[in-house]
Amino acid sequence: MNKREIGNAGESAVCAFLTGRGYEIAERNYTVRGGEIDIIASKNGVLVFCEVKLRKEGAAVSGEEAVTPAKQQCLIAAAERYISELDEPMEARFDVAAVEVKKNGKLSLRYYVSAFDASK
Secondary structure, three states: OHHHHHHHHHHHHHHHHOOOOEEEEEEEEEOOOOOEEEEEEEEEOEEEEEEEEEOOOOOOOOOOOOOHHHHHHHHHHHHHHHHHOOOOEEEEEEEEEEEOOOOOOEEEEEEEEEOOOOOO
């Protein structure tokens, strides 16, 4: 698999994780100038903006560490744009999914609810 196919597999695993917990997937790879949101989902009136970071087992930088303050600001800006397009505002949060590709090819998922907030 190439890098994009591996990334898609990681995002699909996170979507399956979320739908298995009652979330509805609204968008994948929502892109606006200056940012992209990997997964936008909702449950119980809460909009979830999820950043997916995929890494190989033993990578120098973990998926969690890769969601830097600069990356968070890009995600927040894209989320603000998405929310501005809604008919009615919704409560929102930012989650992070760290997906690790093990040496045997299996995926391991760590999911963080409300990993960061939109305060500036």
